[in-house]
Amino acid sequence: MPASPSGHGTSRSRSWWGWGYADAHPDDAECIAMGALLPGTLARPLPIPRVADLSMPRPGVTPPPALTHLLTADPDVRAAHAMGKAYRDIIRALRGRPGRIPDLVARPTDDREVSDLLDWAGGQGVAVIPFGGGSSVVGGVEYRGDTHRAVLSLDLTSMDRVLEIDTAGRSARIQAGALGPVLEEQLRPHGVTLRHFPQSFEFSTLGGWLATRAGGHYATGRTHIDDFVQSLRVVTPAGSGASWRLPASGAGPSPDRMFLGSEGALGVITEAWMRLQERPRHRASASVAFTGFRPALEAVRAIAQSDLSPANCRLLDPGEALLSGASHDGSSVLILGFESATSRVDDRLASALELARAHGGRGGTPSADRDSPADAAVSAWRSVFLRMPYLRDGLARMGAVVDTFETAATWDRVPALIDAVRTEVGSAASKATGHPATVNCRLTHVYPDGAAPYFTVAVAGRPGDEVRIWDDIKAAASDVLHRYRATITHHHAVGRDHRPGYDLQRPDPFALALRAAKDALDPRRILNPGVLID
Amino acid sequence: MPASPSGHGTSRSRSWWGWGYADAHPDDAECIAMGALLPGTLARPLPIPRVADLSMPRPGVTPPPALTHLLTADPDVRAAHAMGKAYRDIIRALRGRPGRIPDLVARPTDDREVSDLLDWAGGQGVAVIPFGGGSSVVGGVEYRGDTHRAVLSLDLTSMDRVLEIDTAGRSARIQAGALGPVLEEQLRPHGVTLRHFPQSFEFSTLGGWLATRAGGHYATGRTHIDDFVQSLRVVTPAGSGASWRLPASGAGPSPDRMFLGSEGALGVITEAWMRLQERPRHRASASVAFTGFRPALEAVRAIAQSDLSPANCRLLDPGEALLSGASHDGSSVLILGFESATSRVDDRLASALELARAHGGRGGTPSADRDSPADAAVSAWRSVFLRMPYLRDGLARMGAVVDTFETAATWDRVPALIDAVRTEVGSAASKATGHPATVNCRLTHVYPDGAAPYFTVAVAGRPGDEVRIWDDIKAAASDVLHRYRATITHHHAVGRDHRPGYDLQRPDPFALALRAAKDALDPRRILNPGVLID
The missing domain is CATH 3.30.465.10 (Uridine Diphospho-n-acetylenolpyruvylglucosamine Reductase; domain 3)
Structure with missing residues (x-):
């Protein structure tokens, strides 16, 4: 086992306000280059915000001596635990108006310490926000209420064995x-x-x-x-x-x-x-281009309903394919990947490619294993995927309003749902900003009975008004999702940002059961107040 | 769509006291032949019980006119809804002492009628037992309390479209x-x-x-x-x-x-x-014999941890294999079956057979599709599987105590768990009866991380004492399961019979949440009182 508890395998420092590692953020020149692609953005990036510039009140509560070794009021730590990493969070940090900064951050090392912290917080009326990596993009790790005496961020990362x-x-x-x-x-x-x-x-x-x-x-x-x-x-x-x-x-x-x-x-x-x-020992991947998005959807449905079980089956619309470099000619691109620890997967890839071609797919030379030169579109996609949130933050510095949201729906609704999101969310974004908006779509996960579309929206914002603009965009998105009975979230969670959509989606009997469970397990209502239920 | 609502596709009549169709029960001669295999059973079968001989009080409650068309107090119908179909239920019927017979049986045809019935029952303090096919083997569809004014069996089978x-x-x-x-x-x-x-x-x-x-x-x-x-x-x-x-x-x-x-x-x-x-278009099946049960378990684990996904992967111990005719030489037998709607499955069967042979498996000639003469052990197993509960009832008529129970555990516990069940349950059965007991085992479902063993216990009972004997046997079984942290049920459910084991297994926080949910959704505590929670 690795040596150090909480040794995160790296000494790189995390950004308190933006995604991931501070040293992986695009520099000013890259920000300006990206901004140039989106009409109406700023000429120069917003400065990187500093913790020292935040107004940070002293903690509103004093912990008992038995717990002080688990707690810190260090401003850098408190700032890094104030919010998640949605665009909404990034822009608030850039504008110097982050969410409520927690009074204290706790780092328990075992169950007993977690329990002691909950006991103390319960007795004091302190809200407790469980905090893992802090990557929530739905307002899942910030406090938005005003009924608690103080806010404690409960950072679990010291329990990492x-x-x-x-x-x-x-x-x-x-x-x-x-x-x-x-x-x-x-x-x-x-x-x-x-x-x-x-x-x-x-x-x-x-x-x-x-x-x-x-x-x-x-x-x-x-x-x-x-x-x-x-x-x-x-x-x-x-x-x-x-x-x-x-x-x-x-x-x-x-x-x-x-x-x-x-x-x-x-x-x-x-x-x-x-x-x-x-660990998989056999892999094969390929990409297939489609002239139209609808035939590509049909190909993906056929593959999802086969028993071929690709590990990767991500369909990029022309905009996503262009941005990731997977295609440059307006094609939609389907990325297929198979893996297995026990048997060769070439046949499965070949069968999937056959299904794709039957629906008009072009190309698809298999790359039989990870060590051979992979299909260019597959590699392009892979490398862009992990960098995307950093690029989003760079665009945010250029005054763009840019983020993603995702959903899932049954196949009978998927095509019209995607069209409606493009049209209505695009129009809401333009209306809110006066600028042309981009709405791209990919399918991240597919099932025999439906698919999970993932959308990226980008539009130049109006300085100082970005949060409201994003909220308008998100309200338009939620409205479409609700109309198509598409889930408010496939994997981003509910948090606080998705509450209106979630409340409409959740069946009444389950809402009663969930509220009752909350009352029974958290009678003082200290745990992550505002997510899921009030 | 088929014509008649509630047309169950057959005019055969269901047994009110025993499994399935009345005309499928073994006759007296067959019962006697089976009894001869189990030392200490009766010379002649107990007579088939008659509803007319039951003491059946008049309903303790009068429904309002608006609901009478949904309700019946017909004695045959009430008797058929008094219990499920566990051995415990069969023997109580055979001995003329069934569980509490419901006062009324309702057959709603839509949600509104279900809701009206619940409203009325709630107002009157009437317990409501939802009833589907009535095949519960865990006391899931009978009333055992005494705090309700009457008992309503809510038969849903008119809602069958x-x-x-x-x-x-x-x-x-x-x-x-x-x-x-x-x-x-x-x-x-x-x-x-x-x-x-x-x-x-x-x-x-x-x-x-x-x-x-x-x-x-x-x-x-x-x-x-x-x-x-x-x-x-x-x-x-x-x-x-x-x-x-x-x-x-x-x-x-x-x-x-x-x-x-x-x-x-x-x-x-x-x-x-x-x-x-x-519907599957490709099938292949085969059986493999093993001299020892332990190597067979290892073979099954290897197959479950591959990505071959057999539809059937049932391992029979020598006793199960003998009873079903799958082997006669003391071998354990693994029944393998593959199916797919989209692609041939011969290769997957061949790979699974390879894994089985690597662990000492013998035989295994594949039968490539359902129309070719199937492997003899596979057919033998299939035909006995559906008849087993009828045979159990025939043995019950011969005074045998005979039933099944099932569980699931992680692989690290499976071998010792099966040994302990054999030994301790066998010994409890013998001790309770003074007769030699049979405990057979098969694996019905397997997972990468564990398996679901299914046990059949048979022993000659003591006339009139069968329920207590079975309860003793079951208590011994629950004790072993608890000690090995094996679930009290993999698919038979909890009902009333498994409550002690379930209460020990259920984590405390979830118990609190479940009780709270019950209070919120069923504040008058009319719904299936006694299952899962008090």
């Missing part, structure tokens, strides 16, 4: 605060992997994935983190407990599913036994 | 009261199938499967009915609602998972959009 590995049963007990690379690094020597690689992989934790039902690596089949959970341990203000390690069970409603997606509102997930995979 | 089919998205909206054959018959013309074939397929309903998290056809991968649910509609005493049709969602804890497995205690599931499959 893989505690046990069962290689025969391919599973491991992992602490919730482990960031993606930290847990994979500990699994690697055992030849196993969780293979959960969201875009935020480097900057999000197992606990965060579990609490938000993150969507991961696999584009088909089991991809939400939910399906990889063998058991969960949770600490709540009303007590703690763990489910048994079971491969499957029919004993009552699944206890784990009550806490998966609970976003810190019902309890703090402190560890989980997770189902692992062997 | 497939209401909509989305062939592009391979899903259908199906009423909860549809028995297996009834719903498959309505799907067949559209070329689709739910492919959920529990042993009780003919005598259980979609709603029953959903409320108990039934395990189905597939031996690997997604097999619990949970994974095939796109959305659910529930009627509760506190209101009704439906989740949206979604291929996937990350919006809060899954609302459906709260009601899946809720066993009628939180609400009545009245319909669901279910994910369907195309």
Whole structure:
């Protein structure tokens, strides 16, 4: 096992206001170059904000001596825990008006300390915001109320160990605060992997994935983190407990599913036994171009309804394909990838390519394994994927309003839904800004019964008005999603930003059950107030 | 769509006291022949019980005129709704001491009528037991309390229609009261199938499967009915609602998972959009014999951890293999089956056989499709599988104590768990009866991280003492399961019989949440009192 607790495998410093590593942000010249592509943006980037310029009141509460070693009021740490990493958060930081900065940040190292912190916070009326990697893009880790005496950010990243590995049963007990690379690094020597690689992989934790039902690596089949959970341990203000390690069970409603997606509102997930995979030994990938987006959708549906199970099956519309360099001629591009630890996958790729071609797909020379020169579109896509949030922040510095949102719907609604989002969200963005807007779409995950479209919106903003503009855009998006009965979120979670859409979507009997569960587990209403329920 | 509502596709009459169709029960001669195999059983079978001999009080409550057309107090109907079909239920009927017979049986035809019945029952303090096919083997459909004024069995089988089919998205909206054959018959013309074939397929309903998290056809991968649910509609005493049709969602804890497995205690599931499959066009199956059970377990683990995904992967121990005719030489037998709608499966079968042989498996000539003469062991198994519960009832008439129970555990515990069950349950059965006991085991479902062992216990009983003997046997079984942290049920559900084991297994925070949900949705505590929670 790796040496240092909380050794995140890197000494690179994280940005307090923007995505990821501070040294990975585009420099001013790159920002200006990007801004030039979006009419109406600023001539020069907004300056990088400084913690020293923030107005940061002294903590509104004094912790007891028994807890002080777990707590800090360091301004840099407090600032880095004030918000997540949505565009809405980035622009507020750039404009020097971040959300409510937590009074204190706690870094517990075990369940007992989590429990002690909850006890103290409950007694004092202190709101507790569980915090993993802080990569929420839905307002999941900030305080927006005014009914608590103080706000405590509960940072779990000191609990980042893989505690046990069962290689025969391919599973491991992992602490919730482990960031993606930290847990994979500990699994690697055992030849196993969780293979959960969201875009935020480097900057999000197992606990965060579990609490938000993150969507991961696999584009088909089991991809939400939910399906990889063998058991969960949770600490709540009303007590703690763990489910048994079971491969499957029919004993009552699944206890784990009550806490998966609970976003810190019902309890703090402190560890989980997770189902692992062997590392893949066979891979093959290819990309296919389509003249029209509709035939491409049909090809993807055919592949999703086959039993071929591609690990990657991402369809880029012409705008996404252009931005990522996967195509330059207005084609839509389907990225296909297969992997297996036990058998060759060339046949599966060949069958998928056959289905794609039957729907008008062109190209698709397979690259048989990762060491051979991969298909150019596949590599282009891979390299841009992880850089995208950094580019978004660069554009934000140029005064652009730019972010993503995602959904899922059944196939019968997907084509019209995508058209409606393009039209209505594009029009809302232009109306709010007076500038032309770009709305691009890709499918990130596909299922036999539907797909998960992912949208990127970009438009030049009006200085100082960006948050309101984004909120208008998002309201238009939510309106379309609701009309098409498309989920308010496929894997970004609800947080505070998605509450109106979530409240409309959630069935009434479940809302009653959830509120009752909240009352029972968090009777003082200190846990992440405002997410999911009031 | 088929013509008659509630036309169950057959005119055969159901047994009120025993499994399935009355005309499928073994006759006296067959019972005597079976009894001869189990030392200490009776010389002649117990007579088939008659409803006319039951003491059946008049209903303790009078329904309002607006509801009378939905209700019956017919003695035959009431008797048929008094219990499920566990051995415990069969023997109580044979001994003329069935559980509390419901005062009335309701057959609503839509959500509104379900809701009206709940309103009336709530106002009158009448317990409501949702009832599908009545095939519960865990005391899930009987009343055991004494705090309600009367008992209403809520039979959903008049709500048995497939209401909509989305062939592009391979899903259908199906009423909860549809028995297996009834719903498959309505799907067949559209070329689709739910492919959920529990042993009780003919005598259980979609709603029953959903409320108990039934395990189905597939031996690997997604097999619990949970994974095939796109959305659910529930009627509760506190209101009704439906989740949206979604291929996937990350919006809060899954609302459906709260009601899946809720066993009628939180609400009545009245319909669901279910994910369907195309009918398979390619099949291949084979059986492999193993000299030892342990190497066979290793073979099965290797197959479960491959990406071969057999539809059938059932391992029979020597006793199970002998009883089903799959082997006669003390071998364990692994039944393998593959199926696909889109591609040939011979290669997958060949790879699985290779893994089996690497662990000492013998034989395994593939039978490439269903029309060719299948491997003898595969056919033998198939034909015995559906007849087993009838044979159990025949043995019960011979005074045997005989039933099954099942569980699931991670691979690290499976071998020792199976040994401990054999030893301790066998010894408890012998001790309780003074007769030698048989304990056989098969694996019904396997996962990368564990397996679901299924046990059959048979021992000659002591006349009049059978229920207590079975309860002793079951207590010994629960004790072993608890010690090995194996679930109290993989797919039979909790009901009333599994409550002690379930209460020990359920994590405390979830117990609090579940009780709170119950209070919120069923404040008068009329819904299936005694299952899951008090």
